[in-house]
Amino acid sequence: MNIHEYQAKQLFKKYGITIPQGKIAETPEQALEAAREIDSENWIIKAQVHAGGRGKGGGVKIASSIEEVKTIAENMLGMRLVTHQTGPNGKLVQKIYIEEVAPIKKEYYLGLVLDRTAEMPVMIASTEGGMEIEKVAAEFPDKIIKVRIDPMIGFRNFYSAELANGLGLDKVQSRDFAKFTRALYTLYKEKDAGLIEINPLVLKDDNTFIALDAKINFDDNALFRHEDILEMRDLSEEEPTELEASNFNLNYIKLDGNVGCMVNGAGLAMSTMDIIKIKGGEPANFLDVGGDASAETVAKGFEIILRDKNVKAIFVNIFGGIVRCDRIANGILEASKETNIAVPVIVRLDGTNAEIAADILQKAHIPNIITATSLADGAQKAVNAARGV
Amino acid sequence: MGILVNRNSKVIVQGFTGKEATFHAEQCIEYGTNIVGGVTPGKGGQIHLDRPVFSTVKDAVEHTGADTSLILVPPSFAADAIMEAANGGIKVIVCISEGIPTQDVMYAKKFVAKKGAVLIGPNCPGIITAGEAKIGIMPGNIFKKGNVGVISKSGTLTYEAANQVVNAGLGITTAIGIGGDPIIGSTFIDLLKLFEEDPETHAVVMIGEIGGDLEIQAAHYIKNNMKKPVVAFIAGQTAPKGKRMGHAGAIIAGSKGTAQEKMSALEQAGVRVCKSPADVGQATKEVLS
Incomplete structure (x- = not known):
């Protein structure tokens, strides 16, 4: 789960990480009031959307007068911010964050993420603050300092010292820096974060640091024990169809092709997309109906797939294990009664109760249902049907 | 033969008396898996699927000589179940549960390794040695x-x-x-x-x-x-x-x-x-x- 910058900064503050003075606003009037309350000569105004690259898209502006704050707020609130992470439609800006502008002596990067290879968290620092860390890693790999933190001993001073040394910090700077590294680890551990980034982490003239930006995401599996984090969830930032699907235990991700897919199991669902592509088609979606698919969830799956007007055929690919194929077959029948399925539906049912399922479908005599005998056969038929052949 | 599990594996089911665990345990027994009992905290002494229920893995291992465990408990209890199995002397731990916090698995995996046990999963269908033992779903x-x-x-x-x-x-x-x-x-x-x-x-x-x-x-x-x-x-x-x-x-x-x-x-x-x-x-x- 992702949260907004202003929420991440509130958490930072709680953990003792220095942040600029700032206030959130949903209207130009609130923005104005916020700027008046923040003791500064100029202000930075930042669009609060779940996407990186906001600056380039016009989602970060500096105002040098109160009037300018209002003008910028008026323009920014309600705009659709397009960045390299939002897709072409961009994201609606509903909230902006107004902050004092902090004087910058030098910019750094500091982050913490799970290192899947080492199976422990890794803290990453770089002197190239403000740049995307992936880019730094690709262009200046020697400017990235990493320390893997053994969770069995927890965060120790030497980890911070190694990072500070790599960044070339002096004694005074290192001492303040250590507050940040320790806080980052504590936050990661206590709140089950998946990733925390301060980019840039700014060194001020007085040799102390301040977190100019903040990004945190959390392990979805651990949200059950963090009510405070769950409260920060902003549903308006999530893809509405994906959200709706998840309420029915369906895992749906929209793609750009025209062959709709309905599959049980994430791995088989990905493979189904892959084989559609290999057969010359393009998948319209990823859809995992899960291990406890019922007639109801299958019907909902059809409804969601068919909302995408690009879809010209649907490939139902089920390998029954816990999911019984006869249940899926009944789901298809139910869906065909409730929803007008105007496109060809290619059905491949294998595994538990596949014969019973075949019988159910055959007896129903639905004209646009085409049965398939294998994964390859089904994919080919689906691609052909989408082409109209 | 095959690897890790076979007809001689003595298997317990953690979360034994739960609805899903019961269904899958029955399927495993039907396949021929040597399920020797199960664990549900607080239900020690009962009989379920004609097999003894124990309150802890330690008890189950002591009484049945179990060496393998199938874990079918809710995700918030699963990491603990894995570590309890390792601590109780189980050698092959198969965890089906999906949705365990990553940090919990990180600690559990390190503990299992320290105890010299093998962990399969989590978030997996389990392990099957054809014709001998099915320990999974x-x-x-x-x-x-x-x-x-x-x-x-x-x-x-x-x-x-x-x-x-x-x-x-x-x-x-x-x-x-x-x-x-x-x-x-x-x-x-x-x-x-x-x-x-x-x-x-x-x-x-x-x-x-x-x-x-x-x-x-x-x-x-x-x-x-x-x-x-x-x-x-x-x-x-x-x-x-x-x-x-x-x-x-x-x-x-x-x-x-x-x-x-x-x-x-x-x-x-x-x-x-x-x-x-x-x-x-x-x-x-x-x-x-």
């Missing part, structure tokens, strides 16, 4: 006995692969679902090693997917250590970057963990890589002929 009838080992990150794709292998006229020694989480117990390498040593296994099918680098590590291992042929398929060639594809671990982070990257590493290691998931059975037949 997979449909047992698909896995006909033969000489091919299967290691897979995905559940239903394991069934698909096994089914193709059987339809190609071959069969399975042991099939293991290793799970789709960011941190899992046994990895491809751990199991490739065991298959390499297993005299009944003549070839191995490995099914990977996008995210992480376990398949790349496996490629290095295969290149330097494996004599038996390996067939591989990597799911998610068409998956968009930055999107979690169902499994918690199936995500392309930046440009890392793509299917293409994994496929080419495996190809360079001499693995027969299938571009299409429908070619696994045929490819396995070819590497064995």
